Amino acid sequence: MVSHLPITHYPIAHYSFPCSVNQIHIVNNQEYVIIDRNFQIIDSSTAVSKYAALPEKIKPGQDIRLSFPELIGLEATCELIYNQQQDNFTLKAIARNQADNQVIYFDIYLEKIENYLVLLCKDVTELMVLKQSLMQKVNEAELALSSLKRFENCTNRIIGSMGELLIITNASGIIERVNRAAKTILGYGKSDFVGNHLSFVVNDPKFDFTQIYRSLLKENNTLVKYEFTCEKAQGELVEIEFNCFVVPTEVKDVLNCVYIGRDITIRKQAEAEIRQALEKEKELTQLKSRFISMASHEFRNPLSSILISADALADSQNNISTEDFNFYVKFIQKAALNMNSLLEDVLLISRQEAGKQSFKPEKFNLAEFSQQIIHEISLTYPDRKVDLTLEGDLSNFSGDEKLLWHILTNILCNALKYSPTKSIVDFTISQSKDQVIIEIRDRGIGISPETQKHIFESFYRGNNVNDIPGSGLGLAIVKRAVDLHQGQIIITSEPNLGSTVKVIL
The missing domain is CATH 3.30.565.10 (Histidine kinase-like ATPase, C-terminal domain)
Structure with missing residues (x-):
C-alpha cells in the first residue's frame, strides 16, 4: 500500500525509499499515477481519473496510455527517464472535455522514483481561462484602438481639408490648435497662433472673450454665431463669421472653445454694394448679378467641405468631436496598458512557477x-x-x-x-x-x-x-x-x- 503525504514544494520532494515507492509527496491540487517501465498502472490517487480520457481504465494493471493518450509516441522519452538519462518531462496545458461539457486544463509531469515512473497532474484551468480572457480583451482593445487611430487620421484629414478656418482655445482664450485654412486665410504660421490669445487675430472692438465664453457656457451644446473683424499677418482686415461652441476637456467642468470661421469679406463687400445699389436705385439686374456672384462664392466652400466630410465619415461610420475622440483614445490606451501590464504579470508569474x-x-x-x-x-x-x-x-x-x-x-x-x-x-x-x-x-x-x-x-x-x-x-x-x-x-x-x-x- 502506498502512503500519500503532503509536501510544500513543486513537484516532488525525494526522500529515501527503503523498499519500494512507499513515500510520495504531492503538492496541493495535484493528482498522480504510478506506473512501471511497461506503462502498467501500479497505483493512483483517487481524483486523478478526472484528467483521464478513459476514467474507467485508471486501475492497476491497465496501460496508462489508454487513459492518457498524450503519452503515445513518448515511449522513448519515458525510457530515457526510467534509465536516468533524462531527469523529467512536462506536457503543458492539456485540454480535456468533461462529462458536463466543461473543459479542464492540466499539466503532466513525469519523473522516476525508485523503479517506477510517477505521473503528476496539475490543474491549471483557472490560469488558462484567465490567460484566454486577457488575450481576448487585449485583442479587443487593440482592435478598438486601431479603429480609433484610423478615425483620428480621418478626422485630421477632414480638419486639414476644411475650407473654413478652425481655432481651438482654452477657457482663458489661449489658442491651442489651428488648421491649415486658418494659416492660409490669416497668413500666420502655427507658432504664431499657438500660445497667443485669440485677441491676437481678432481686431474688433466688439470682441470680448469673457462675455463670449459665458454665452457659450449658457448655450451649451448650441452653436452661437459671431462676426468679427480679424487682422491678417500683412495687416489687411478681413471679416470672419464664426460658428462657436464649447467642448469638454480632460479636466472636469473645464471647457475649450471651438471657432469654425469663414471669410465673409467678399460677402460683406457685396452686401455693402447691394445697399449702395439700393440707395442709388441701381438697376435690378446689377443687384441680381452681384447677389448671384456672392451666393456662388459663399456656398462653394461649405458645399465642398460637406462633400469631403461626408466621404470621410462614410469610411469611418462615426460622428464624434476631436476632443471627445482624443479623450476616448487616451482612455482606451490606459486600460490596455494595465491588462497588458496584468497580462505581462500573468506571463511573468507563469514563467516563474514553471522555473523558466x-x-x-x-x-x-x-x-x-x-x-x-x-x-x-x-x-x-x-x-x-x-x-x-x-x-x-x-x-x-x-x-x-x-x-x-x-x-x-x-x-x-x-x-x-x-x-x-x-x-x-x-x-x-x-x-x-x-x-x-x-x-x-x-x-x-x-x-x-x-x-x-x-x-x-x-x-x-x-x-x-x-x-x-x-x-x-x-x-x-x-x-x-x-x-x-x-x-x-x-x-x-x-x-x-x-x-x-x-x-x-
Whole structure:
C-alpha cells in the first residue's frame, strides 16, 4: 500500500525509499499515477481519473496510455527517464472535455522514483481561462484602438481639408490648435497662433472673450454665431463669421472653445454694394448679378467641405468631436496598458512557477536606479510622496536589474496604492558588508494576520482591500524574484497602522 503525504514544494520532494515507492509527496491540487517501465498502472490517487480520457481504465494493471493518450509516441522519452538519462518531462496545458461539457486544463509531469515512473497532474484551468480572457480583451482593445487611430487620421484629414478656418482655445482664450485654412486665410504660421490669445487675430472692438465664453457656457451644446473683424499677418482686415461652441476637456467642468470661421469679406463687400445699389436705385439686374456672384462664392466652400466630410465619415461610420475622440483614445490606451501590464504579470508569474525565469546579475548603480523608479511611479500617484534615504555605497550593486525593477515597483506601488492621499512612504536602502537591505514603510490600511499567511500566493488579495484595483500577483512576483537573488523578504503589518516590507539581498 502506498502512503500519500503532503509536501510544500513543486513537484516532488525525494526522500529515501527503503523498499519500494512507499513515500510520495504531492503538492496541493495535484493528482498522480504510478506506473512501471511497461506503462502498467501500479497505483493512483483517487481524483486523478478526472484528467483521464478513459476514467474507467485508471486501475492497476491497465496501460496508462489508454487513459492518457498524450503519452503515445513518448515511449522513448519515458525510457530515457526510467534509465536516468533524462531527469523529467512536462506536457503543458492539456485540454480535456468533461462529462458536463466543461473543459479542464492540466499539466503532466513525469519523473522516476525508485523503479517506477510517477505521473503528476496539475490543474491549471483557472490560469488558462484567465490567460484566454486577457488575450481576448487585449485583442479587443487593440482592435478598438486601431479603429480609433484610423478615425483620428480621418478626422485630421477632414480638419486639414476644411475650407473654413478652425481655432481651438482654452477657457482663458489661449489658442491651442489651428488648421491649415486658418494659416492660409490669416497668413500666420502655427507658432504664431499657438500660445497667443485669440485677441491676437481678432481686431474688433466688439470682441470680448469673457462675455463670449459665458454665452457659450449658457448655450451649451448650441452653436452661437459671431462676426468679427480679424487682422491678417500683412495687416489687411478681413471679416470672419464664426460658428462657436464649447467642448469638454480632460479636466472636469473645464471647457475649450471651438471657432469654425469663414471669410465673409467678399460677402460683406457685396452686401455693402447691394445697399449702395439700393440707395442709388441701381438697376435690378446689377443687384441680381452681384447677389448671384456672392451666393456662388459663399456656398462653394461649405458645399465642398460637406462633400469631403461626408466621404470621410462614410469610411469611418462615426460622428464624434476631436476632443471627445482624443479623450476616448487616451482612455482606451490606459486600460490596455494595465491588462497588458496584468497580462505581462500573468506571463511573468507563469514563467516563474514553471522555473523558466532567467537570472542575469550585472553591476549597476542602485541609488540612481531607485530614484528612476520613484520618478516613474510618481506619475501614477502624484498625490503621494516617497521619502528616499540612501546609506552606504550603492554604486556597484550586483543583481538582475529587470527582477529588481519588479521587486521595487510592486512593493512601492502597493505602499502608495493602499495609503491615504498625501501620505508619505518611507523608502530606505542601506549597504552593510555583503548585503543590501531595502525597507519600505507605509501608513496605509495594513494587512491582517490571516492575510499575511497567504500574502505570497498568486492571485490572493486581502479581505480589506475593498474596491482598490489589483491582480493579487505583485507580492508573488516579488517573492520569486527575491528567491532568485537568494534573498529574504520580511513583512510586518497591523490593520490600519500600515506595513513595513524588508528585502535583504
